[in-house]
Amino acid sequence: MSTETTDVTAAILVIGDEILSGRTKDKNIGTIADYLTAIGIGLREVRIVPDVEAAIVEAVNALRARYTYLFTTGGIGPTHDDITADCVAKAFGVGIDVDPRAKAMLLERHKPEDLNAARLRMARIPDGAALIPNPISKAPGFHLGNVFVMAGVPAIMQAMLDQIGPGLARGAPVLSETILARNLPEGTYATPLAEIAKRHPDLSIGSYPSMTQSGFENRIVVRGQDPAALARGRAEIEALVAELSA
Amino acid sequence: MSTETTDVTAAILVIGDEILSGRTKDKNIGTIADYLTAIGIGLREVRIVPDVEAAIVEAVNALRARYTYLFTTGGIGPTHDDITADCVAKAFGVGIDVDPRAKAMLLERHKPEDLNAARLRMARIPDGAALIPNPISKAPGFHLGNVFVMAGVPAIMQAMLDQIGPGLARGAPVLSETILARNLPEGTYATPLAEIAKRHPDLSIGSYPSMTQSGFENRIVVRGQDPAALARGRAEIEALVAELSA
Incomplete structure (x- = not known):
């Protein structure tokens, strides 16, 4: 029986058909679990859902209501199956559009003429969100309410986690x-x-x-x-x- | 956007504080995902929950109602933190007690005088469940309704999966x-x-x-x-x- 007393809690939501099909083996859950444990945040639940709007919105709303923090991974690239940002906006009931700050970050990597509609999808950020810079491929994650939206590529996820870590509330380390x-x-x-x-x-x-x-x-x-x-x-x-x- | 049409669906529920703390890195999700994909069963959701009764019961009931099958891993050993069988019985609203068939399996490994109260916990099986033999350490898993309860140790989980696989309904392989x-x-x-x-x-x-x-x-x-x-x-x-x- 778990008798955890940490009062700062978290959940992880992994988003992606590729994990559920077995094609890609998740490495982010273990990385985030280790990180949270080390800084005294109690990871209480993990869910993995497919690239399906209803499933993502439901999971975001269930988990953000229940824990101090929710960390999501995956689904923030430029292709049609990358729908995480839109789903998070829907879960919060806020608008979403191309964010000038995010666009500026993409322009650090892409020439203006290469910033096509697909790439601009990566600059779509829900209203009111703070950005999480991506030192590797520039397309940012974001932070809205108690939800942190990160990339699925492990090296990029790790870089984003390193940036948001110092700002998180911490419990007594376990x-x-x-x-x-x-x-x-x-x-x-x-x-x-x-x-x-x-x-x-x-x-x-x-x-x-x-x-x-x-x-x-x-x-x-x-x-x-x-x-x-x-x-x-x-x-x-x-x-x-x-x-x-x- | 996922456009899966497989009509045989499944979820996995991983049970264990050790996964959420990061101490143990889960290997079963990827194994089960590969297995299900190969036989045409669409894995739609995964949850990881701690060794806490309320969390396990809630997840079992949410997932068994929603998908064709639910596969659980972990929490069926002899120690006090192994509460999966009792939680599944509670989720189904059925009784649970030492099952003579399961006890006979344990006696293949342990002398009668070594079958203490703790080991007999591994023979506690919810009423109406079928057993899943464990060729490695004998303590069985079980199958109740559409829920398959398996061990967390990867080699034992794999042996149980190999046994239940042939009896599962299959969709058209993806x-x-x-x-x-x-x-x-x-x-x-x-x-x-x-x-x-x-x-x-x-x-x-x-x-x-x-x-x-x-x-x-x-x-x-x-x-x-x-x-x-x-x-x-x-x-x-x-x-x-x-x-x-x-």
């Missing part, structure tokens, strides 16, 4: 400790571990099996915001593992 | 062709590509940029269920790329 339970099946420690978890409602304790060449190798992860509480939980778990391994 | 648009920026072909997409509402056409050492390398993917329509779409896109590259 610290974590990992105790390796080598050669100890989960079933041998599950009951006493549950008792430790019950005694420490301020900690989140999880057990994660993974398979290695030599069989299962379980890791017990204890997470929390108070270093002293974390140290106490860790000590109890280490004592349990030592006792069972003896 | 075929896809990829046209490489090397050294051709998306902005140069976006407008005529949108026109091709408009002329072929039975095809789903997407453009996917990726960054390589030598700059952007774009791929145009055309997908559809009718081979002849797919070939026509592909030919038009190839002609466009050739014309613009000349």
Whole structure:
């Protein structure tokens, strides 16, 4: 049972048929998850939806209402399947048009005569949004309300995340400790571990099996915001593992 | 714009704090996406939620109502944070208890005296569910209504998927062709590509940029269920790329 106490929360919305078809394997979720955890923002939910207006609008509105921040990736390029900006405008009920600031950014990369209708689509920004500069290919993301709209290409997403990170509210960082339970099946420690978890409602304790060449190798992860509480939980778990391994 | 016509649809629900914290990077979404695409099932949505009962129950009920199938991964081990089976029972409003068939499976691996309360948790199966055998560590998944509950460990998830696959309804497989648009920026072909997409509402056409050492390398993917329509779409896109590259 999760007992997170971080009060700054977030969701990620990944937009793109290519992820759902399996053709492209998402790399952004893990990157953003690591980033948010490191700065004390609790990632609470992720959704992946196709390039379909109704699905995107519904997900944007569900997630922005529920969490402190919503981060979206994908669908902000120049082609017909890039509909994220229009969907976010629709979700907020605001207008959208070519933004002079965004157009100026595109002109850093493209000659005026190359700034055709398709490329200008990348400068379509919902009314009232702030821009997120794109140092790699110039077409910006944007920030409207508590929603941050970023590119799907991982290197560009990362560059955008690096820029918006410093401006985000932060919770107390969630610290974590990992105790390796080598050669100890989960079933041998599950009951006493549950008792430790019950005694420490301020900690989140999880057990994660993974398979290695030599069989299962379980890791017990204890997470929390108070270093002293974390140290106490860790000590109890280490004592349990030592006792069972003896 | 997605123009999928497959009528057998699916969603994935990934359950686990460890994915949301970034500690574990999910590998199951891509595996299941590839598998479903290959057998003509359209994956329409993915959600990742924490080990929190309310979040799991809500997601199970939202997704099972909306799609032909729902596949869940994670949360079916013996530790206190493994609450998926109980949450699925709650979502369906059915009882849950130790299932004799599941207990018999666990006894293939554990001696009766080692089958403690924690391990017996892995035999808790909602009333009316069919079991999904686990050839690797024995603790089964299960299948209730249109929901398939699988393990989170990728090798076990794969083994479960291989077993349930043959029993799934299949749509017409979605075929896809990829046209490489090397050294051709998306902005140069976006407008005529949108026109091709408009002329072929039975095809789903997407453009996917990726960054390589030598700059952007774009791929145009055309997908559809009718081979002849797919070939026509592909030919038009190839002609466009050739014309613009000349």
